[in-house]
Amino acid sequence: MAVIATIGKREVSADEVFPLLSSCGLWPQIMREMVIDRALCSLDCSFDEVEVYYRKQLADDAGFIDKRKRQMALEGVDENSLEFYIKRPVLLARFRETMFAGKVENTFLSMKTGFDKVVFSMIRNRNHELVRELYFRLESGEENFAALASKYSEGREASSFGQIGPIEMKQLNPVLARNLHTAQPGVLNAPIVIDGLGVITCLREKINARLDDTMRQRIITLLFDEWVKKEVEEYFY
Structure with missing residues (x-):
């Protein structure tokens, strides 16, 4: 031995x-x-x-x-x-x-969209008919997003009144990331389906990534x- x-x-x-x-x-x-x-x-x-x-x-x-x-x-x-x-x-x-x-600068430019952060509100529910109804209630101003998310959303965002973030785009589901990438802050987005769930989103803020020393490292x-x-x-x- x-x-x-x-x-x-x-x-x-x-x-x-x-x-x-x-x-x-x-x-x-x-x-x-x-x-x-x-x-x-x-x-x-x-x-x-x-x-x-x-x-x-x-x-x-x-x-x-x-x-x-x-x-x-x-x-x-x-x-x-x-x-x-x-x-x-x-x-x-x-x-x-x-x-x-x-190689840092070119890599950053090619990946910047994924490094950008977003703050957004979201409601998720398996009942697509309910999601459409909630969307129309939100669009008409009849209800506010926080209250409906807290009551109806089936994701972890229910405990934060529908709000998620700041979170990097690359950490999100690709379908959700594309939805938020083209969204305008404060504008309610029409329902989409992600992994079988009806999803309503509203972009609150987009935080552009910067090539500072931390990002460089x-x-x-x-x-x-x-x-x-x-x-x-x-x-x-």
Whole structure:
């Protein structure tokens, strides 16, 4: 029973670790990290950059990096790989930026509609005749949307007087998203059928997505995750 790592006071064998990796569903994460390591192994960074990355830990403990290396060695990391794994977060940030930052703007423009947020009111009910009746009552001004939604809607919006959002368009049912994309704020939309339910909507507000720093990092992460998925499929399958 070969020991492959020391965790705390316990020596752990391959016979113990590998079944756990499988039963806990950790192999996909390991495959992901392996293809990332393949891409990062040809990169390098300065010790100054490493210190900047670990500045908080070093401020609390000047010996943090040396202690981290000793711990990794106990956990089975080869001595020749210790520097790489200390530098890995810095290298990963550089790789993501180098590979995908130039694609952010075009990606944002192609996906902007899905990133836009909407606030809207909705009533859903399986009784299509009832939905049509509710629509005419709303259109005539006989009833208000909040009251009817609270009483008749069969979705979670019943508890919020029919209001949903702000929510990104890409999180909505595609039919509902198309309905709201062409809607005018404050205008009652005629009933449509979605998944067997009669649906009345009224767009309240549309919040256009902006390419700020948060969105930029989100898109880089999206592109990076797509790249990793493709690399895993090519390398392992």
